[in-house]
Amino acid sequence: MKTSVNGIPMLFLLLILLLRLIPKITSVNDTLTTTQSIKDGETMISADGSFELGFFSPSNPSKRYLGIWYKKTSNQTVVWVANREVPLINTSGVLEVIKPGLLVLRSYTNNIIIWSSNSSASVPNPVAQLLETGNLVVKDAHQDNPEMFLWQSFDYPTDTFLPGMKLGSNFATGLEVYISSWKSNEDPAPGEYTYYLDTNGYPQGFLKNGSVLVYRTGPWNGLEFSGIPSLRINPIFSYEFVINNTEIYYTYKQLTSTIIKFTLSPIGAGQCWIWENQSMNWLVYPCLSTDNCDRYGLCGEYGSCNIGNSATCGCLDKFSPKYPDKWANGDWSNGCIRRVSLDCRRGDGFVKYSGLKLPDTYNSSYNSSIYLEECRRVCLKNCSCTAYSSLDISIGGGESGCLLWFGDLIDMKVISDAGQDIYIRMASSESENFTPFLHGSDGKKGKLLVIILTLLLVMLLSALGFMFYLQRRKKKLPKQKKEEMPGQILNMAYTDNHHKKELDLPLFQLSRIIKATNNFSFDKKLGEGGFGPVYKGVLEEGQEVAVKRLSEYSKQGFVEFKNEVICIAKLQHRNLVKLLGYCIERKEKILIYEYMPNKSLDFFIFDQTRKKSLDWLTCFHIIQGVARGLLYLHQDSRLRIIHRDLKASNILLDADMNPKISDFGTARSFGGNETEANTSQVVGTHGYISPEYAVDGLFSIKSDVFSFGVILLEIVSGKRNRGFSHHGHNHNLIGHAWKLYKEGRAVEIVDCHLLGSPSYSLDVLRAIHVGLLCVQKCPEDRPNMSSVVFMLGNEGHLPEAKQPGFFTERYVVLNDKNSSNTPASSSSNGEITITLLEAR
Ligand SMILES: *[C@@H]1O[C@H](CO)[C@@H](O)[C@H](O)[C@H]1NC(C)=O
Ligand SMILES: *[C@@H]1O[C@H](CO)[C@@H](O)[C@H](O)[C@H]1NC(C)=O
Ligand SMILES: *[C@@H]1O[C@H](CO)[C@@H](O)[C@H](O)[C@H]1NC(C)=O
Ligand SMILES: *[C@@H]1O[C@H](CO)[C@@H](O)[C@H](O)[C@H]1NC(C)=O
Ligand SMILES: *[C@@H]1O[C@H](CO)[C@@H](O)[C@H](O)[C@H]1NC(C)=O
Numbered sequence: 012m013k014t015s016v017n018g019i020p021m022l023f024l025l026l027i028l029l030l031r032l033i034p035k036i037t038s039v040n041d042t043l044t045t046t047q048s049i050k051d052g053e054t055m056i057s058a059d060g061s062f063e064l065g066f067f068s069p070s071n072p073s074k075r076y077l078g079i080w081y082k083k084t085s086n087q088t089v090v091w092v093a094n095r096e097v098p099l100i101n102t103s104g105v106l107e108v109i110k111p112g113l114l115v116l117r118s119y120t121n122n123i124i125i126w127s128s129n130s131s132a133s134v135p136n137p138v139a140q141l142l143e144t145g146n147l148v149v150k151d152a153h154q155d156n157p158e159m160f161l162w163q164s165f166d167y168p169t170d171t172f173l174p175g176m177k178l179g180s181n182f183a184t185g186l187e188v189y190i191s192s193w194k195s196n197e198d199p200a201p202g203e204y205t206y207y208l209d210t211n212g213y214p215q216g217f218l219k220n221g222s223v224l225v226y227r228t229g230p231w232n233g234l235e236f237s238g239i240p241s242l243r244i245n246p247i248f249s250y251e252f253v254i255n256n257t258e259i260y261y262t263y264k265q266l267t268s269t270i271i272k273f274t275l276s277p278i279g280a281g282q283c284w285i286w287e288n289q290s291m292n293w294l295v296y297p298c299l300s301t302d303n304c305d306r307y308g309l310c311g312e313y314g315s316c317n318i319g320n321s322a323t324c325g326c327l328d329k330f331s332p333k334y335p336d337k338w339a340n341g342d343w344s345n346g347c348i349r350r351v352s353l354d355c356r357r358g359d360g361f362v363k364y365s366g367l368k369l370p371d372t373y374n375s376s377y378n379s380s381i382y383l384e385e386c387r388r389v390c391l392k393n394c395s396c397t398a399y400s401s402l403d404i405s406i407g408g409g410e411s412g413c414l415l416w417f418g419d420l421i422d423m424k425v426i427s428d429a430g431q432d433i434y435i436r437m438a439s440s441e442s443e444n445f446t447p448f449l450h451g452s453d454g455k456k457g458k459l460l461v462i463i464l465t466l467l468l469v470m471l472l473s474a475l476g477f478m479f480y481l482q483r484r485k486k487k488l489p490k491q492k493k494e495e496m497p498g499q500i501l502n503m504a505y506t507d508n509h510h511k512k513e514l515d516l517p518l519f520q521l522s523r524i525i526k527a528t529n530n531f532s533f534d535k536k537l538g539e540g541g542f543g544p545v546y547k548g549v550l551e552e553g554q555e556v557a558v559k560r561l562s563e564y565s566k567q568g569f570v571e572f573k574n575e576v577i578c579i580a581k582l583q584h585r586n587l588v589k590l591l592g593y594c595i596e597r598k599e600k601i602l603i604y605e606y607m608p609n610k611s612l613d614f615f616i617f618d619q620t621r622k623k624s625l626d627w628l629t630c631f632h633i634i635q636g637v638a639r640g641l642l643y644l645h646q647d648s649r650l651r652i653i654h655r656d657l658k659a660s661n662i663l664l665d666a667d668m669n670p671k672i673s674d675f676g677t678a679r680s681f682g683g684n685e686t687e688a689n690t691s692q693v694v695g696t697h698g699y700i701s702p703e704y705a706v707d708g709l710f711s712i713k714s715d716v717f718s719f720g721v722i723l724l725e726i727v728s729g730k731r732n733r734g735f736s737h738h739g740h741n742h743n744l745i746g747h748a749w750k751l752y753k754e755g756r757a758v759e760i761v762d763c764h765l766l767g768s769p770s771y772s773l774d775v776l777r778a779i780h781v782g783l784l785c786v787q788k789c790p791e792d793r794p795n796m797s798s799v800v801f802m803l804g805n806e807g808h809l810p811e812a813k814q815p816g817f818f819t820e821r822y823v824v825l826n827d828k829n830s831s832n833t834p835a836s837s838s839s840n841g842e843i844t845i846t847l848l849e850a851r
């Protein structure tokens with residue numbers, strides 16, 4: 012009896028001893044006290060193991076830096092560096108906390124201090140702690156109030172803006188928090204670029220290259236920065252902007268457990284990073300919008316840039332170029348001037364401009380306690396006030412607060428639909444004030460008259476414009492080849508002679524293409540796309556290319572052609588097919604793409620033998636790739652694109668089976684916040700088209716999501732949605748999958764060769780579930796692509812899928828009203844591209 016009683020405490024003692032010994036050998040826990048230290052090779056880990064602090068070398072092993080990185084991501088992703096500029100040259104570094112409250116990094120061999128935190132305050136018992144947020148703080152051992160930290164790394168960020176950091180200024184302490192890029196990927200020293208919150212006037216985010224302002228986010232409008240509307244809808248993080256007398260800052264927090272961060276790359280790209288658990292990789296996408304229109308002050312004063320017009324500048328309405336000659340030559344820097352100059356004493360008025368990124372607020376003032384109407388009066392009273400707008404569009408019907416501009420207005424950009432309203436001061440004869448009706452007591456009548464007058468004016472102006480255009484065209488034609496160039500109409504509203512310059516894409520000579528394709532020989536033909544044949548070509552240098560020759564009779568006229576060229580030239584993503592160049596010569600319109608040796612997805616998944624070469628991992632890789640490509644199309648901030656004709660034959664596969672989305676002839680760019688549009692021309696493919704689009708002509712990003720869902724189900728089942736038959740019912744593939752899913756037998760739609768595949772797993776069921784969510788009948792129920800990418804890449808609860816749209820085969824009578832005019836409506840592989848045109 013005695014021995015057994017004694018044995019247990021002995022074991023406990025041993026265990027406790029062991030537990031006490033382990034931390035001492037390897038590392039301290041998340042807290043470093045004055046009696047401990049961290050040597051090179053040792054690390055400190057935050058309480059739940061999210062972050063780790065220690066020594067690292069970005070490349071050259073003889074340069075050691077003290078830094079913080081994620082513990083949970085597989086690659087060492089550094090988020091903070093202490094001794095950015097002064098690396099240790101060997102492993103003699105040691106980090107300590109010393110009284111009265113300093114963090115010191117020194118070399119223990121010669122005791123030289125390499126780096127130290129600085130704070131003038133002192134506490135009796137200082138410790139350093141690595142918090143779960145990635146913040147390294149110095150504080151008193153018994154103090155957890157963030158206000159009482161002596162020092163924190165969040166106040167001195169490097170190139171990474173982490174959730175919870177406050178980017179901005181504190182006027183009480185004089186602290187300004189900003190991020191600065193690394194010099195290069197190998198050198199954490201401060202590089203050329205800084206991103207900070209400028210607090211002159213109403214605050215806005217500035218990106219500088221050295222001392223040159225290159226980009227501006229626009230002022231905060233209560234929901235987002237005026238120039239980055241795409242960030243508003245976001246399931247992963249939310250923002251907060253605080254402005255009061257003591258501090259002005261901008262912060263964000265994560266809404267899920269997903270690891271996210273924002274960084275400024277050495278070449279000045281603002282990037283959002285999302286860690287994907289499933290693929291163990293970072294999903295990186297640009298999140299400061301940086302299209303050509305975002306170059307600071309590109310169009311000069313009172314100019315506005317429109318990316319939809321190949322990033323060309325236009326003058327705001329009622330303004331004209333200051334130097335018309337320079338302007339016509341593409342030198343927009345001098346901007347525009349008023350047609351009628353202001354006369355403050357005789358009374359000015361205001362003209363409302365909509366859909367803009369608000370101009371630079373450097374010379375502005377604001378008052379959040381008044382409303383728009385009052386704001387107008389305040390601005391009118393001060394002769395140097397040039398414009399006003401509301402401050403916070405999220406409250407008070409969008410008319411809350413007052414933002415006033417003084418001096419000339421610069422750096423505006425068209426953001427159709429998501430942009431904001433601004434009221435610009437105008438001479439009374441140019442402004443609405445001039446119309447006496449507005450001030451009359453009979454407001455309604457007055458408004459009606461104004462509308463009629465405006466309409467008449469618009470008609471007159473467009474008639475004049477058209478005549479002007481015709482005249483110009485006549486003058487131009489003799490110089491050019493005698494050819495119809497209907498595409499010029501596209502640019503009529505803007506200067507049309509610059510788009511070629513902006514179109515940064517090689518122009519191929521026809522002779523070169525004829526040589527490459529052996530004069531479009533039949534045996535080089537790869538297939539027939541919606542708009543004409545595609546050939547394989549070999550350029551002189553030996554590079555293989557795919558040559559898409561637009562059929563002369565193709566419905567894809569010059570407009571669609573240019574649409575595709577401009578569209579793809581601006582889009583670069585590993586899951587989108589790459590355009591190498593184009594050719595317009597004689598009657599030929601030709602696109603040159605990178606060559607895809609593995610043809611298209613339908614070539615594999617619907618072929619009994621070839622499909623066997625695809626195991627589940629490859630299939631999943633393809634599904635994820637398509638999802639990412641589509642996410643890029645939908646959410647990239649430069650051009651938001653709806654593909655409109657996504658199908659298995661439009662997913663091309665490169666040598667490594669990476670999927671690439673192709674065929675943008677029908678794609679539509681849509682404005683920042685615009686997610687839906689109506690069209691009289693329905694373009695799409697039977698079997699992939701969503702109900703609301705086929706029936707009502709209503710297309711949105713959710714129509715693409717539907718098509719994606721169909722493709723996903725086709726990959727998993729190895730069967731075409733269209734033409735699917737089953738003896739038990741007359742549902743199509745979607746309907747069949749839905750039926751089985753409801754009965755808990757979803758696994759039965761999985762193609763047998765995948766079931767046998769060694770890598771097959773529960774992921775397949777999850778993918779089917781996601782596919783069914785995408786094809787739900789109501790567009791609002793379908794997830795957006797960022798959620799799809801997220802759901803595919805992570806575990807977690809998925810919502811129940813509701814009834815899909817178009818689940819029986821005979822769903823709609825597609826009525827091709829002028830079929831004789833649409834020779835492009837059929838294609839070679841038995842799929843029908845539907846082109847519905849309203850009779851005109
Ligand atoms: C970490 O170490 C400090 C000091 O050694 C100790 O007070 C604290 O309780 C430890 N925390 C944990 C979670 O072990
Ligand atoms: C992670 O590290 C491996 C090996 O160093 C590298 O091949 C891979 O590209 C890295 N991944 C990322 C996302 O940096
Ligand atoms: C590390 O480098 C320092 C010079 O910075 C030198 O004095 C010291 O001897 C070196 N220590 C070791 C272990 O090489
Ligand atoms: C701390 O150091 C930073 C630069 O490393 C400096 O800008 C700041 O003024 C210093 N603060 C104090 C209180 O000395
Ligand atoms: C940034 O500035 C440097 C030096 O002024 C210049 O060489 C570089 O081209 C600039 N980068 C960009 C992207 O403008």
Ligand SMILES: *[C@@H]1O[C@H](CO)[C@@H](O)[C@H](O)[C@H]1NC(C)=O
Pocket residue numbers: 253254255256257258
């Ligand atoms: C400023 O806002 C912050 C955050 O909301 C708040 O903590 C602080 O007390 C405010 N300061 C003043 C002077 O209102």
Ligand SMILES: *[C@@H]1O[C@H](CO)[C@@H](O)[C@H](O)[C@H]1NC(C)=O
Pocket residue numbers: 083268269288805806
């Ligand atoms: C990702 O994986 C980590 C560790 O494997 C886990 O802690 C975390 O909860 C996962 N996140 C999600 C969103 O699944």
Ligand SMILES: *[C@@H]1O[C@H](CO)[C@@H](O)[C@H](O)[C@H]1NC(C)=O
Pocket residue numbers: 371373374418419421
């Ligand atoms: C602000 O006003 C000053 C003085 O009038 C002027 O020099 C400067 O260009 C203005 N800045 C902006 C961005 O409008």
Ligand SMILES: *[C@@H]1O[C@H](CO)[C@@H](O)[C@H](O)[C@H]1NC(C)=O
Pocket residue numbers: 377378379380381
């Ligand atoms: C804002 O406007 C109100 C009403 O006109 C005025 O009382 C207040 O002083 C203004 N605030 C500022 C900061 O100008």
Ligand SMILES: *[C@@H]1O[C@H](CO)[C@@H](O)[C@H](O)[C@H]1NC(C)=O
Pocket residue numbers: 376392393394395396417
């Ligand atoms: C107009 O506003 C500017 C900027 O706020 C100010 O400096 C100036 O004194 C004002 N002028 C008048 C007449 O109120």
